[in-house]
Amino acid sequence: MSNNEPDKKNEHGHGTTGHSWDGIEEWDNPMPRWWVWTFYLTIIWGIAYSIAYPAWPMVSAATSGVLGWSTRGDVAADIAAVEESNAAINEKLATAELASVPGDSELNPYAVSAGDAVFKTWCAQCHGSGAAGAKGYPNLLDDSWLWGGDLENIYLTVAHGIRNEDSDEARYSEMPAFGRDELLEEAEIDQVVNFVMSLSGEAQDASQVEAGSVVFADNCAACHMEDGSGDRDQGAPNLTDAIWLYGGDFDTLKDTVYNSRYGVMPAWNTRLTEAQVRAVSVYVHQLGGGE
Numbered sequence: 001m002s003n004n005e006p007d008k009k010n011e012h013g014h015g016t017t018g019h020s021w022d023g024i025e026e027w028d029n030p031m032p033r034w035w036v037w038t039f040y041l042t043i044i045w046g047i048a049y050s051i052a053y054p055a056w057p058m059v060s061a062a063t064s065g066v067l068g069w070s071t072r073g074d075v076a077a078d079i080a081a082v083e084e085s086n087a088a089i090n091e092k093l094a095t096a097e098l099a100s101v102p103g104d105s106e107l108n109p110y111a112v113s114a115g116d117a118v119f120k121t122w123c124a125q126c127h128g129s130g131a132a133g134a135k136g137y138p139n140l141l142d143d144s145w146l147w148g149g150d151l152e153n154i155y156l157t158v159a160h161g162i163r164n165e166d167s168d169e170a171r172y173s174e175m176p177a178f179g180r181d182e183l184l185e186e187a188e189i190d191q192v193v194n195f196v197m198s199l200s201g202e203a204q205d206a207s208q209v210e211a212g213s214v215v216f217a218d219n220c221a222a223c224h225m226e227d228g229s230g231d232r233d234q235g236a237p238n239l240t241d242a243i244w245l246y247g248g249d250f251d252t253l254k255d256t257v258y259n260s261r262y263g264v265m266p267a268w269n270t271r272l273t274e275a276q277v278r279a280v281s282v283y284v285h286q287l288g289g290g291e
Contacts, residue, residue: 090275098155101282108282115283118276122268131287136246136263141289144243147171148232149291155281159269162235167267173235178219179258188215193253196220199228200242204250 008025009015016025050056053065064070083090089110093101101107120129126137133139138146147153160167163174178184184192194203195212203209217226223236230238237245246252246261269277284290 090273093278094274098151098278098281101278102151102286111279111282112286114276115279115281118272118280119283122272123280126265131284136261138245139243139289140284141287142243143289143291144238144241145289145291146232146235146237149285149289151281151285151290154285154290155278157265158281158284159267159277161267162265163262164264164266166270170267171235171265173223174262175223175256175260177258177260180260184215184219184257189254189257192216192220193250193257196228196239196253197248197250199240200248 014028014030017028019026050063051065052067053069054062055065056063089106093107093111093114096104096107101111119127119131123131127133127140128137131140138144143149145153147157156169157171160169160171162171164170176183179186179189190205191208191212192215193212194205194208195216197203198206198209198212203212216224216228223234224230224239225236228239230236242248244252245263246256268280272280
């Protein structure tokens with residue numbers, strides 16, 4: 001718009017913004033008053049919120065606000081309320097004779113329900129949400145238990161763990177690394193692996209089974225027994241049932257004999273309450289594999 005051209009005004013008396021795009025101009029209409037006041041109110045509300053509630057991140061934490069409210073505080077209060085309401089039955093569960101819990105009409109349903117929650121929170125990461133396990137992590141649904149699957153033994157395993165440094169009563173066993181530590185020759189390892197495979201199926205090389213039986217008798221039978229059925233007192237697995245923690249093919253078994261295995265389970269009695277340890281033990285026991 002040239003300086004000689006008179007100012008344009010619309011029917012409300014407002015001029016243009018002064019901008020022109022290809023001859024198209026824009027009226028300079030003010031925002032509606034209700035919108036402006038709403039905008040101002042949001043600014044006031046934002047300032048008030050940041051003063052009253054946690055809002056601004058600082059070096060190590062956010063500002064707490066004059067009201068001191070937090071979602072974590074609400075959650076902590078809810079947890080405390082639940083713990084208070086369950087205090088009586090948790091005390092009963094923690095002090096009852098463990099073997100009597102499955103037959104108790106009040107304790108057993110509670111222990112199974114509470115144990116399910118504990119399992120899904122703390123145990124499912126390794127044993128799976130359905131407790132079927134994975135490579136290196138035992139299946140808790142079958143009848144193959146390294147240290148025994150009755151309720152008392154499950155409780156002891158959960159409470160003290162396996163091969164950890166947290167509990168002096170942790171389950172402990174250690175298989176020698178027959179190859180890495182040069183306890184057996186390569187040929188002897190191949191022979192004993194073929195013999196072990198023959199105990200629960202077919203050997204990869206049947207011609208090595210007889211020689212492997214001699215290697216087994218001299219080096220393995222002390223823990224796994226002469227027939228390969230294992231020894232729970234030592235935590236030595238049964239080699240005749242075709243249930244393998246890491247795999248039962250030739251290469252995997254050879255790796256086990258050569259390098260050994262050393263799985264670790266934490267002691268849960270330092271992380272969970274006595275009632276929680278008992279609850280998850282009862283839950284695991286009733287899944288179907290408990291003896």
